Amino acid sequence: VALVTLQELLMQSDFITLHIPLSQATRNLIGRAELELMKPTARIINCARGGVVDEEAVAAALQDGTLAGAAFDVFTEEPPSGSPLLTSPNSVLTPHLGASTLEAQTNVAIDVADQVIAVLRGEMAKYAVNAPHASAELFPYIQMSTTVGSFAGQLMDGQIQKVNVCYAGDLQQASCDPLKAGVISGILRNTTEERVNLVNAELIARQRGLRVAEETSQDCGAYGNLITVTLETDRGKTTVAGTVRDHLTRIVRINDFFMDISLTERHFLICDHIDGPGLVGAIGTTLGQASINISSMHLSRLEPRGKALFVMALDEPLGDAEKNIIRAIPNIHTVRTVNL
Template sequence: MVKVLISDKLGDDAVRILEARKIEVVFNPDLGKDPAALKEALQDVDGLAIRSATKMTAELIEAAPKLKVIGRAGIGVDNIDIDAATAAGIAVMNTPFGNAVTTAEHAIAMMFAVARKIPQADASTKQSKWEKSKFMGRELFGKTLGLIGAGNIGGIVASRAQGLRMKVIAFDPFLSEEKANDMGVELVSLNELLQRADFISLHTPLNDKTRNIISREALEVIRPGAFIINCARGGLIDEDALAEALDDGRVAGAALDVFAEEPAKNHPIFERENVVVTPHLGASTREAQENVAVQIAEQIADYLLTGAVQNALNMPSVTADEAPKLKPFINLGEKLGSLAGQLVDGAITGISVRFAGHVSELKAGPIVSGVVSSALKPQLATVNAVNATSLAKDRGISITEEKTETSPNFGSTLTVKVETANGAFSVTGALFGGEPRIVRIGDVRLEASLAPNMLFVINEDKPGFIGALGDVLSDAKVNIATFNLGRQEAGGEAMALIALDQELSDDTLRAINALPQIKRAAPLKF
């Protein structure tokens, strides 16, 4: 009999759904707080349903020999070692849209609370002080709301704010002008948003590009007297810099539901009177908790009983019969999408995938999902092969497929083209011995294997360039693993994909870009 462990507070509905599908359920909602006991309980379970209290580390994953699926009721999976789960062949699923309305509503509530000083006035009044003149507030009507991130949750916040007669502007590199127009949102640069917005609300995932997006430098150009609301992720704001901006009046107030380190206790920012804080309550409504609990129970049951995959973060939607044929092409598509996604500039408006040769006979959906997921990954941490196309659709990004039965130079090729407002970028790949290989970038032919750390270069095709580049890398003690060159004509523009044995430092990258022959140099991670 299939067995599922619930180690966090998930609710009776989840238990009933699993038991109705003839699945044995072990319901121990406090087990996630005791890693030693959890390790023992994981020995003989096929599935695990959790919230945020259970921390599925590599050690716990290794101690679960039968585990096939981990289901997170909610969107955040920071408490799961996804790499370790993937290596162990364990599917990791979440419920990315179950608490969107709840989180959006909390952001609106926090906006009202900080603007009208409601928590402070409540505490004062309960002490019988009746300090009416002390708590002069601000209206939301007619003000400008700046959204940093206008995806699913940000879009709901925009709709609610428009109902309050606020003007909404947004910074979101992955939102097209067409989709923004449909939402009634004006797309602007981050700098313009900071300078224009009366209220700034963050709705973006935490990754290398968004960490401390509200930085000390950002706070220096922010519109004086603005309010900042963060119900997304801790780490998006430089909290020390925010404290200083609150003290000197550049920021009128802040409403924070998330912090860089949680649980946040004795945090210095708590001492400010113009700050409203809550303990990560964005998804904490009865309706949202019930929704995500029901969804994850159904997803786990479907996966364990039928092999169906929904909202998986580490595997595409594909049947057992299709997997052996599709897997290498899914891998190729992911690498091509990742390369394009890391190199394009500006909001993506379209992604097309061209299937040539034998691959045109295979199921396209999982391959396209892998391409789109990887192309969007640099900006959307929660994107995966299952939800990639729907997220793209939400942002007005067109997804197209083209198939041809012939591939002149190879048995099969995939060509990925990514379009932005600033132009288009295309890359073609093929399989060599089952491994992905780049065979063309744009109109330039070159043959390159992919490595974890790479450097992409466009340069003037002139003598001495390779030597100059080699000198910079040598000085930085960075070793070249492979060096792959291509060009259209002698003396024109050349292109290179260079595999490196380690990451480039910012200083080394600046030195490379300073070389006179360089037109562009960008690091790549695979």
């Protein structure tokens, strides 16, 4: 593709199509003088906006044989009653209804159905007109921000007062509005009966008086991108960090503990405890007796036989009875579940 001036384009082209809006700068962009530069064998097509091409000048050129043909589906006045093009030779005139063809309507129906399914899954609606604008490249990070917010919201204790969000690495240059909406949406889904999504998340947060602070950082450790969410409540703070790797969300930090959790499952058991022998076995026995399968386990500790955190990914959700049994195991401090 070579960029040329309008004059060069008119002189060299066999077919000229217009794809521009109508404005003061583009009105009658193609008039008598421009048509005289074109080859007598050239054809012009206007499917953009009426008024971009001088219809009287095109009609005259067709009559004189200095223009081989014209095709229009937009006109200066619509419907085009009285347009000189209606009686011009070598012209094809149609209504501007490309979006109303059977094929176009079928594709629109498919797009609508796909978007409804995406939203019901909690994913981003690509073409929402009242949601924060996001490019397709940002979608995995929006999903990650929502998941991190949901994780933190289910782990916190007390009444939430403030949300701190830090965007690090590649994300510090991104449009952060949809990421913030994702975080808020993930948090609020666990605290309200209202249906919360990326469109209304910030509005609901404002109505509840929820303060949201944002910052960016170059420091993202060994990760290319990182979102860290800290929830401040009347009982303390809860911090969860996540990243996207290979298009998948991974939780890499919970409070003071660092790990690498692939979120391929929906149910998680998270326990603060004192590191020691026999504890994991006792929990495994409890889950086995309840016919709850463990798909993976992650352990992080500050020091041997010191404060530690383990996360078990489960195939089935954990019931209250099993939680109470696990709480009674010596050296277990907290028992929480996260369901995504």
